[in-house]
Amino acid sequence: MSDLEFPQFPPGFAWGVATAAYQIEGAVAEDGRTDSVWDVFCRQPGVIRDGHTGDVADDHYHRWEEDVALMAGLGIDAYRFSIGWPRVQPGGTGKANAAGLDFYDRLTDGLLARGITPMPTLFHWDLPQELEEVGGWLARDTAARFAEFASLTADRLADRIDTWITLNEPFVVMAFGYALGMHAPGKALMLGALPTAHHQLLGHGLATAALRSAGARRVMITNNYSPIWPASGSTADMAAAQAFDALQNRLFTDPVLFGSYPNLSAFDLGPAGLEFVRDGDLEIISAPIDGLGVNYYMPTRVSALPDSPLPFQMEPIDGYPVTAFGWPVIPAGLTELLVRLRDRYGDRLPPVYVTENGCSVADEPGPDGTVDDQFRIGYLDGHIRAVADAISAGVDVRGYLTWSMMDNFEWSEGYHQRFGLVHVDYTTLRRTPKSSYAWYRDVIAAQRGVAAG
Ligand code: BGC
Secondary structure (H helix, E strand, O other): OOOOOOOOOOOOOEEEEEOOHHHHOOOOOOOOOOOEHHHHHHOOOOOOHHHOOOOOOOOHHHHHHHHHHHHHHHOOOEEEEEOOHHHHOHHHOOOOOHHHHHHHHHHHHHHHHOOOEEEEEEEOOOOEHHHHHOOHHHOOHHHHHHHHHHHHHHHHHOOOOOEEEEEEOHHHHHHHHHHOOOOOOOOOOHHHHHHHHHHHHHHHHHHHHHHHHOOOOEEEEEEEOOOEEEOOOOHHHHHHHHHHHHHHHHOOOHHHHOOOOOOOOOOOOOOOOOOOOOOOHHHHHOOOOOEEEEEOOOOEEEEEOOOOOOOEEEEOOOOOOEOOOOOEOOOHHHHHHHHHHHHHHHHHOOOEEEEEOOOOOOOOOOOOOOOOOHHHHHHHHHHHHHHHHHHHOOOOEEEEEEEOOEOOOOHHHHHHOOOOOEEEOOOOOOEEEOHHHHHHHHHHHHHHHHHHO
16 A cells, blocks of 8 residues: 655656557447457457457447546546547548547547547557458558558547557567467467568558648657566576567667667578668658657566577566566566666657556455455556656656556456456446545645645
């Protein structure tokens, strides 16, 4: 439990919550929306725990007003949500679907009316299925299609939305979606998935230009970062940690902030190497951005795995409390990675926003109907302090948005992992703010009180 006595965060620091379209909206076949790769993936037997799907999810599509009222009750500054591509541009090509855009228009106005800054992400994994059928992110053309979607969306909303996030966690799309097959679209191509990194980054660059032409004032990209810890001090394990660090932490950041790819010599890319990178691409990808979104959940510990295309393997991290997902709780890892980002990118690092951080807990209402998630309070308390430590160390962190506003569809885990400040009963869809909701509200209020005094 925490005493709310946090260091004072800088003036203008944005407190918020985050969600994503497929994880909360439901209404997958309404108002012209067509399938995303996740709709199709979820229909395959055995890929999602207990066969869960996002068909209904939190029914946020119909209950968004209640959800925005809950956000207003928290006193947040910013809400990060994602815009469903197959809702706005069904099939991923052609003109915008006005009914799909209407939803985000209403949501934007609802947020602004409550004094909450909308912070949309354009791609949180729900690629239109039709685009997957012509190669998905393996196809270069998907980058151009993404920029078109960005343009259609910003044409409608950039008059009211200042800050836009292009991609969410392109590493996870590459690794889980195309290399290992655990996420949609379920391809297990191992290193053959590498072009999806470049095409997503190119999509980010092209979308950045499209957003700016449509009047967007601030553009960011969100990556998931993890401090990579070698399992031992041996040369082999240290090299394995470097290799994994290149893939998870640098592959999606160096091109954006340095205009070059990191050293990938630990991987046997064959004679073709990075042949999918064309002249001029890196200039597009490295166009200036106004913020870097950082998602953090835990560090990663790796050891060497000789004679394998991926020369590392994950090792458990023992000795820490674990979330319901089994993830170790290590707040200092967040300070470590923020300081590392500053050290690596120096002046090229734009202001940083923690765009996701949170934990899953097996929350269920007690006999009195309340959900007392003290574990989550401890988790958030530690991680907010870790952000304060990074700021004290000189890192320019401008916001903290917790994952998640409410329990939702947790990808391969279906509805089994609850990350929300608000409990959702998946039978009645009733929302119950948890103890962490009241705690976070009080943290934000206390920060305002300090700031005002
Ligand atoms: C994703 C979220 C997800 C969360 C917890 C992040 O990787 O952006 O969509 O729910 O982690 O697993």
